[in-house]
Amino acid sequence: MNGVGGIIVEVEAYHHTDPAAHSFRGPTPRNMVMFGPPGFVYVYRSYGIHWCVNFVCEKEGSASAVLIRALQPTHGIPAMRRRRRLHDERSLCSGPGKLTEALGITDKHNGLALDTLPIALHARIGKVEVATGVRIGITKAVELPWRYGLKGSKFLSKPF
DNA sequence: TAGGCGATGGTCT
C-alpha cells in the first residue's frame, strides 16, 4: 500500500447467511462490492468516523468477506506514525479503524482489486499458529467464533 | 487494568 504495510495478524469472517454481516439483507449501494467476485476490496465508514477494510472471499455471489482487524507494521512505519500522530508502534495498526488510518485507506479504495496498485497482497511465508475466538464489536450472531488471529502476537486489537 | 461513554455521519427502516 504505497510503501506502507505489514503482516496481517487478525481478521474476522462475514457471510451473507450471517446476521452480523453487511450483506445479510441483500445488495445495497454500500455493500455492492461484497456481491461481486472475490479478490476485491470493500471499504465502509464505521461509526461515522473510521474506515474499515474487507477482502471479498469465496465465490461470486456468496457475499462473504474478511474484515482486516490488525497488522504488525513492517514497512513505512514513520509515515504511519505521522498519519496516526503516534509514537507507539504497537497501537499503530491494532484495530480496524486504526489500520486504515495508518495505511491511508479510504472509500476511494472501495472496489479495487487486491492486485491493483496501490494495494498489494502477498502470501505468508511459513506456517503459523492461529487462535480463534468470537468477533468484536457486533450485536448479532455474537457467538460465532469467526475471529482469527496470529497466536501470541503483540499487535492484536485484543488478546484471544 | 477494566469499564463507561461521547464523538460523528452514513445507511437503512
Next chain:
DNA sequence: GACCATCGCCTAC
C-alpha cells in the same frame, strides 16, 4: 429516527 464490524479519553479500583 435508530442503528452501528470504532476509538480514545476519562474515571475507578
